[in-house]
Amino acid sequence: MRKSQRGQSEQSIQTRLLQAIFEQRMPPGARLTEEALASAFDVSRTTIRQVIARLSQDGILVKLPNGATHVASPSRHEAQQLMVVRRMIEPEIVKILASKAADICFDELSAHLNDEDRARRDGDRGSLVRLTGEFHLHLVRLTGNQVLIRLMTELQALVCLAILLYANGDDGCPVQEHRRIVTAIKKQDGASAANLMLSHLEHIERDLKLDEKPVLHISEALTWLGQREASLARS
Structure with missing residues (x-):
C-alpha cells in the first residue's frame, strides 16, 4: 500500500473515515473538501483525492457534477x-x-x-x-x-x-x-x-423511520478526526 509523505496511508484514512461513520460522527449529506481532510490527517491533497475516489466508488461518498463531495445520505x-x-x-x-x-x-x-x-x-x-x-x-x-x-x-x-x-x-x-x-x-x-x-x-x-434527523455538523467530525490523528502521532 502506498504511503502518504507525512501522515497516514490511504488505507488507514479510509478506515478512520469508516470508523467516523460507524460511530455516527460523520453526518449524512455533509460536504467534505480535500483541503479539510488533508488538514485533519496531515497528508497531501493527492492522498485525500485517492481516498475520496475509492469511497465514492463504494457509494459511501458521492461526487457531484460540480466537483463537490458529500457523505452519502441514503433515502x-x-x-x-x-x-x-x-x-x-x-x-x-x-x-x-x-x-x-x-x-x-x-x-x-x-x-x-x-x-x-x-x-x-x-x-x-x-x-x-x-x-x-x-x-x-x-x-x-x-x-x-x-x-x-x-x-x-x-x-x-x-x-x-x-x-x-x-x-x-x-x-x-x-x-x-x-x-x-x-x-x-x-x-x-x-x-x-x-x-x-x-x-x-x-x-x-x-427501527428505521423518516421523521427525525439529528442535528450534526461536519466541523465536529473533522475536529474529532484531527484530534485522533494528533493523539496517534504523540503515542
Whole structure:
C-alpha cells in the first residue's frame, strides 16, 4: 500500500473515515473538501483525492457534477433496498460459518462481544454503535471471502448512515441478539443461526423511520478526526 509523505496511508484514512461513520460522527449529506481532510490527517491533497475516489466508488461518498463531495445520505427507499440485500446475504454467511464452526477460532469474536457489553455498561453510545456494526463485519471476515467482505463493508457503512438519519432508538442491536447468533454458529446449527440473523436484521429495519434527523455538523467530525490523528502521532 502506498504511503502518504507525512501522515497516514490511504488505507488507514479510509478506515478512520469508516470508523467516523460507524460511530455516527460523520453526518449524512455533509460536504467534505480535500483541503479539510488533508488538514485533519496531515497528508497531501493527492492522498485525500485517492481516498475520496475509492469511497465514492463504494457509494459511501458521492461526487457531484460540480466537483463537490458529500457523505452519502441514503433515502428511506434506498435504506430499504440495503436491508433487502443484507437479508439475502447475512443469513447465508452465518450458515457458512456454522458449517465449518469446528475449524474456526472464535476468540476475537468473543472479545468483540465483551467490548459491546462493556460499552453498554459504560453508556458509551458512540463506541457501541460502532461495535454493533462491526460485529457483522467480524462474521463476514471469518468466511475468508474477499468479495463478501468488500460488499458487507460497503453495506454496513451505508446502513450506519441510514440509521443515523432514520433510527427510532439508540441501538438497533438489542442485548444478547449477537450472542445468540454466535451461540448457534458454535453449535453448528446453521438453520437457527440464519433465523436469528434474519430476525435481527428485521429488528434493525423496523427501527428505521423518516421523521427525525439529528442535528450534526461536519466541523465536529473533522475536529474529532484531527484530534485522533494528533493523539496517534504523540503515542
